[in-house]
Amino acid sequence: MAIALVLVVIVVGSVLFHFLSPWWWTPIASNWRYIDDTIIVTFWITGAVFVAVVLFMAYCTFRFRHREGQQAAYEPENKKLEGWLTIVTAVGVAAMLTPGLFVWKQFVTVPAEASDVEVVGQQWQWSFRLPGKDGRLGTSDTRNVSPDNPLGLNRNDPNGQDDVVIEGGELHLPLGKPVKALLRSIDVVHDFYVPEFRAKMDLVPGQVSYFWIIPTRAGTFEILCAELCGVGHPQMRGTVVVEPESEYQAWLQEQSQRTFARLSNPTK
Secondary structure (H helix, E strand, O other): HHHHHHHHHHHHHHHHHHHHHOOOOOOOOOOOOHHHHHHHHHHHHHHHHHHHHHHHHHHHHHHOOOOOOOOOOOOOOOHHHHHHHHHHHHHHHHHHHHHHHHHHHHHOOOOOOEEEEEEEOOOOEEEEEEOOOOOOOEEOOHHHOEEOEEOOOOOOHHOOOOOOEEEEEEEEEEEEEOOEEEEOOOOEEEEEEEEOEEEEEEEEOOOOOEEEEOOOOOOOEEEEOOOOOOOOOOHOOEEEEOHHHHHHHHHHHHHHHHHHHHHHOOOO
16 A cells, blocks of 8 residues: 555655646747647657656555455466557557657758857867858868867868857857858867757767757857767857847958958967
8 A cells, every 4th residue: 555655655645746836838939839849749648648657556566565365366468458558559669759750851951041059079169160151161180180280271271261250159040040050179078059949969079960040039048068979078068149130241341350361360
């Protein structure tokens, strides 16, 4: 009886904690409300299963408790029960996966008008690169990394000479415009995560991953690393500023002295 009551208390406590807990998501600031909706669908399905299973355990614990003179029946298999469990489990898993597949398709389908911005992770800071007036990013290679070329850009690529390099500073994004974030690491695995954007992705050495967003709310947001990357992992933070197009262009103009060509040849 005590065990059955404990199980019921666990269910009730879990449900109350969900509705009364102050730990909620940060207000969304991008177009990815679909991700919130998918998480909510998954939560209700898994939550309902959790409540049903634990209450069933409590019922069985009480109903089939030990009593003098009673002997447990031995039933090694029950095809009808196994069939129903298989069907219900399959339907539940499909219900959780299906919304995510639709959202994932949107997540990896970048609008043609999206502008590129490169995010580079390294122990333990974030750096950024934006295309210059030509609108194209130059190529890069980790073998080119050096004290005067920390992002490993290709000095012989003309497309990269006017690229704006921001090492350890703020990333600015225009409000309401699609942006494709190209993610690259030059040492270990990192993960670029802005909670308000509901978008995150690993940065894996040797490859370029990506995601895209449309910032929908002006403001200053914190960038976190969501992958353990060494002793300085908790301090690997950055800042992204979302602002109207006019302010963004003014900021971009201020960065004209931070092109790769100027940083590589400071005397010019």
